[in-house]
Amino acid sequence: MELHDVLARIEPPDERLAEAARERHAQLTKPPGSLGRLEALGVQLAAIYGTVKPEVRGQGIAVFAADHGVTEAGISAYPKAVTQQMVANFLRGGAAVNALARTVGAELVVVDVGVDADEAAWAAFAGHPQFVARKVKRGTKNMLEHPAMSEGEVLAAIGVGIEVANALVAKGANLLAGGEMGIGNSTAAAALTAVFTKRPAREVTGRGTGLDEAGLAHKVRVVETALAKHRPDAAKPLKALAQVGGLELAALTGFYLAASAQRVPVLLDGFIATAAALVAVALAPAARGYLIASHLSAEPGHAVQLATLHLTPLLDLDMRLGEGTGALLAMPLVQGAARVLAEMATFAEAGVAEG
C-alpha cells in the first residue's frame, strides 16, 4: 500500500465509543476514577477498536535498523559497525529487546531498511523467521554535505514501514510498537525534533548512547549546521525527512501511519521513535489518537516531543536504550487497561452497594 492510500484511510478514533467507555467505567465495581490513568487508556482503546469491551489479541513489535552518514562527523560514542552487530544480536535473541519481547509475549520482527552492510553480512540468518530484508540503501548520506536521502528513498522507506505494520496486523496483532537501531540516529532525530517542535537544537539534542560534555557540544553544532544548510520546513514533512532524517525514521513514520489507518493502537518508544511520530502527525494529524506514549526517556528532547504531541508517558524509568524496550514494558499496562474495562463486573451485576 502506498502512502497516499494510507493517509486517505486515517480517521480519528470514535469519540462516541470513548464516551460510552467512560460511562461503563463509572459502573464497574470500584470507586469512580480509582484506576487513574488506566481508565483513560481503556477509553482510548475503546475509541480505537470501536467497542466498550476492548481486547488486545496479539502484540507485535518491529525494530527498524539503518545507518547514518553523519557518523562521519563523530557524533556517537559507538562505531557505525555496531548497527550491523546489534542486528545480528537481535536475530540471535541476545539483546534487551529480545528479553523484553519474551517477557510480554510480543512477536518481534527485525527490519533492515538501510544498514550499511552487504548481503553477505546476513548469510548466517538466511530464512530467519524474524528477519525482514528491505534495504533501501546502505545508510544515509552525511547531512552536513548532502540531503540524507532523496524523496524517492524516503517514500521507499515509508513503504517498508507500512508493509511491516500491515503484515503484523494480518498475522493477528492489534497492538503494535516500533523500535529502532542505528548508530548516529539520535542526531537525525534531534534535527527532526528541532524542525517539528520549533525549538533550538541545544534544547532537543542529548547524549545519545553516552557522549561526554564536549561530545554533546559538538553534536549540537552538527545539528545546528545541518539545519542551517538545509533549512527544513515543518510544513514539508517528507522533504524534511529527506534532508535530515533517516531510513529507519522514515520507516517508523510509515509504520505509525499504517497502524492508524488499520485502527490499531501503536506504542511509541523513546526519543528517536518519537521523532518519527512527529513526522507522522505532521502528515496526518488524526494519527495522534492512535499513539500511546510508553515511557519518558532520559534523553532531554523526549519531553519536548511528547509535549508537542500532547501525550503523557505511562512509565518513567530513566531508560534511554531504544530498540523498542520502553514500548514493550508498557504493553502489559495496555493489556490491563483493556481487560479491566472489558472483564470487570458492574455494581449491578455483582450485587455490590455503590458509595
Next chain:
Amino acid sequence: MELHDVLARIEPPDERLAEAARERHAQLTKPPGSLGRLEALGVQLAAIYGTVKPEVRGQGIAVFAADHGVTEAGISAYPKAVTQQMVANFLRGGAAVNALARTVGAELVVVDVGVDADEAAWAAFAGHPQFVARKVKRGTKNMLEHPAMSEGEVLAAIGVGIEVANALVAKGANLLAGGEMGIGNSTAAAALTAVFTKRPAREVTGRGTGLDEAGLAHKVRVVETALAKHRPDAAKPLKALAQVGGLELAALTGFYLAASAQRVPVLLDGFIATAAALVAVALAPAARGYLIASHLSAEPGHAVQLATLHLTPLLDLDMRLGEGTGALLAMPLVQGAARVLAEMATFAEAGVAEG
C-alpha cells in the same frame, strides 16, 4: 510457622551478588546504565535470589479482607457490607484485581482474615480453589472506644499472613504481592502511618474511596482522637497494630515478613498495603531489602510512607483502588528486570564493539 521463627530467619539480601550483578550489567550489549531503573531492580533481584541470572518462576498475590469497627464513626464513602460483597466479587472473578491477575499471569488467593460475615455468607463458595477461610474474628473493635484487637488476635492474623505466603512459595511462586479489601481500612492505615512515620494525622490521612472535604476533615479528627486515646508507640509495633491496626494489616505484615524469610521479593501495593510494610520493617529492618514499591498511590500519605521506607515506586498512574492492583501492574517490570539481566548477551559473547 510462628512470628519469632520468621523474624529469626530474615537476613538482608546478599550485597556480594548485588555487586556481581552490577558488573554483569556493565558487560551486557547496551550502553552502560541505559536501562535505568530496570537495572537497579535486576540488581536487587540478584541480591535476593543469590544469582546474577535471576528468574521469576511464579507470581502469587494474596488479597486479605477484613472489617473495621471504626466504620461506626462514618469514615468511609461505602457501607461496611461492601467488604463482604467485594470478596464475593473477587471469588466470581469480576473485580479489577481479577482482571489484572489474569493480565500478568499471577496466581490469586483471597483470604478472609476478619470479614464481618458468618459462615453462611460463603456457602456459595464452598471448595473454591482461590478462597482461604481464616477468620480471626468478625472485624476489629472501634478504635475510638477500645483497642482494635487483642495482641493474641494480632499474632493470629500475622500467622495467617505467614501461612499464606509460605503456601504460595511452596506452590512455586518466587515473586509475591499483597493486596487488601476492607471498608474503613484507610483510617487504620492512616493511624499506623502517623505512628511509624512520626507525622501528624492530617498529613497522612486521605479521602480513601472518595470522601468529600467535610468527610476528610472528620476522618482526620477520628485518627487524631484514636491516637490521643491509645498513644501507640513505634517502638512497640505489635501493640500499635493491636491498638489502631486491622486484621488484614496484621496479615499483610506477616505476609511480607514470611516472604523476606524465604528470600522472595514482595511487591507493595498502595497506601494501606504500605502501612503494613512500615510495621514489618519496624519488626525486622532487614525485611526492607525484599520490598519493591510498585506504584505511587493518589492517596497523599503514600509518598510519606515510601520516603520513610527509602523506596521509590516503579509506576505513577494516579491509581487509588487497592486490592493489589498496582502491585500486579508492576509484576511485568520485575519479570523484565530479571530477564534482561539473565538472558542478554555480553559484548564479548555477541561480538559487538564497546563504546
